Amino acid sequence: MNTSNAVPWRDVDAKRIEDMIAVLISRLHPETQRIDGSGGDGGRDVQIPAPDGLVIYEVKSFTRRLEKSQRAQIKRSLKKAKVLKPRVWHLVMPLDMTPGELDWYNEVKETYAFMSDFTRGRTWLDSEMAKHPEIARYYLGDSNAEIVKALKEIGQEKAALANGIDDASARIVSLATRLNEIDPHYKFKFSTNADGDVNFEIIPRYAGAELDRPITIKAKISFPSTVEGTSAATRFRDTLHYGVPGEVLGENIHNISVDAPAGFGGEWTGGRLWLSGIHPPVAGEVDFRLITADSSERILSNIPMRIDERYMGSKGGQLHLMDHSGQFKVTMRTNFETRKSNFNFSLSPKPGVLPAVALPTARFWATMRPGNKFSFTIGTADPVEFFSIDEELLPNGGDYYEFLSALARVQQASGVFFPIPEELTESEERALRQVVRLLDGEKQSGTWSNLVLRITKEGLERWRAVNSDNAAPFKAVSDIILRIAGRELYLGRLERVFESAKVAEWPETNGSDADGILELRIIPGASTACTSRIVQ
Incomplete structure (x- = not known):
């Protein structure tokens, strides 16, 4: 049975059918991961990594009866999927099976216990596509004409102020809602500032949307042969290669061409260009750890770090780590081509931190001295590689660690806790050392x-x-x-x-x-x- 808004599946080419179905599944399950099938998808087009096991959606563009060739394709996909040990495998296609085809499918299901009952055929697809009409409109219709019309209306809304702010607000909200109903890959957010500028923010609707509908930028940029120009060029290359956020001034921009969804593209000259690499998603909290060891690689310090920022560029990525006290930061830049990493360490005192909280970081810094080594790991895994420490990064780091240890000790003994003081008098430091010796x-x-x-x-x-x-x-x-x-x-x-x-x-x-x-x-x-x- 077809709905009134049914997609004419038989009139749509196979590639477009697979794209439409994959986008629909991604919209229904935003946590999905898309699999590029150009090199062989391994028996899955869309997958959902769940705690209790992998869920696979195998998308087929079959619109006519399942002949020998189509059945062989389904079996090949099942054999490949079996290697992945999925919890469940769903077949999705714009075709409802006949009783004979269902009998064949159920016979195959006896061999592959992870196969689900076949329920995602044409009837199911038409029902779900009717709930998400923007998908068919984007792939089969002329959504661009609707976008241009909506944008023109937004540009005319200043005249609506004559009828009162409530009327103007309602009309602008209505137009913005229309735009968000047009594009299946992105949502659009509008805001204005005190100067009357309108800002547009493009937000992916699901993980992988930027791969289904990439935003491309072509630019002609040059930098002068000056100290400032050379520095700006270096920062620009860092943005391209490692995804580090950066800005290009208008004096260096000759032309920019942007191909963006919903018609938010065009060509410009001058202005400023802000760039940032992609932010790879983090699957839960990563137990990232920094390690120091002596020359024989015996562990001296092991402290947990949390991921603060992640960037990815064309050659590698940059990871920003922070300890739990918020005082210790590490920037790790990795070149994927050479498999080499550079590290930058910084320690900035932060008000309001208790001595006991900062103590692990102080211990780490005290051991970051020439002759020792450092490394990193995730969880309880072995260190990736040890790097030699050639210079003392924090002079008198051992003294600072002993000071915090003493302060944490007397706070624990007295039950009176307070943040690390900005400074102590000489007599206070003497008394502190003396009391700790007595406590020992x-x-x-x-x-x-x-x-x-x-x-x-x-x-x-x-x-x-x-x-x-x-x-x-x-x-x-x-x-x-x-x-x-x-x-x-x-x-x-x-x-x-x-x-x-x-x-x-x-x-x-x-x-x-x-x-x-x-x-x-x-x-x-x-x-x-x-x-x-x-x-x-």
Whole structure:
């Protein structure tokens, strides 16, 4: 049964039929991947890589009965598809099978369990094509005349302002909707700026649309033999070869010819040209990792990186990576012809980052020094290739790593977390290093000159009874408070043992405060030595 908008399939050449059906499937399933059949499609024209297995759509242009030749073609496609181990294989063609042809198809299906029941014949195609009339209009009709008419109407919409902004907006939206109903490959977005310029954005409707209907640009561009001209020419070649975004000024442009969908093409001179390579899609989050190793390729550091930007050009691609702290960036440019890669590393402090978050990156930079090597990998795979490090990229990188380690350590011990300070005083840095050594269990030795204790009257009398004026060992326990970056961090209890201590002068007991607290000054006796350690 045919619908009123049925496509006259028998009057359409085979190549156009296959293009129309492939575009329809891509529109129904935007996640599809198109297969170029010019070199043999391996038993599939359109495929959908799904988590539970590959889905294949085999497109045939058969419009008449399935004779021996057509049946042989279907079997050949099945044999090729079997190698791919698909979850399901669909046959799509503008032909409804007869009962005899269905019997043959089901017999073949007994051999290839992944074959689906045949449901995508002419009836199904006519129904789906009626829901997407722009596909047939593009391939079989004169959609360009409709486009030109719509664009002319958009250009006349300034007159509509006389009837009010609501009327003008409704008419422009209607015209834009008409344009988006014409082209099966792209959608069109319109916007204006404060100067009254109208901007058009062309957006692919599905993955691979730019291959079905490519946008081509022909340009005559030249650069002067000056320092600026040579630099501009280099940037332009980078754009062509690696897809890096770039701009060509009007003074270098002699002529531009663009063939774009929906009539958005033409020829121009002057102006500015902005170019960017294609952005290859990323299938989910890629576990990209940077690695450093010693001269024997023993791993020193392994940090995860996320893909920030991807570009592809005629000779290779450029990958922009960023660590999870947002401070460390890597640009990797690969020439596919020579199979060689260049790397550019940059580290830019970013406000608001916690020391523990930046610590893996700091460790990586500390190991990026001459004599070591670096590489990259994806997931748990082995490194692709190790590259020698010929120069120290971050002077004093080890000092920065030790500083962040110390800061992360005291934050973890105290439970007080704050971003990396822009700067610390020398006394704060000294105190930080000293506290970390104590947290590591180190017993610190030093000297002292005097100590003031706050003591009760009863305590003073007990002290006098035990020590009198004689020097003796003395132990004191107090809180460890680290004052750093405007914060106070409590880090536990500090025990200090003084080898020899005595009272400098006994205070008057009537000089105590309201709570009966006196100040007792202690000074060294025969020795000024003391030791400190953290206690429970």
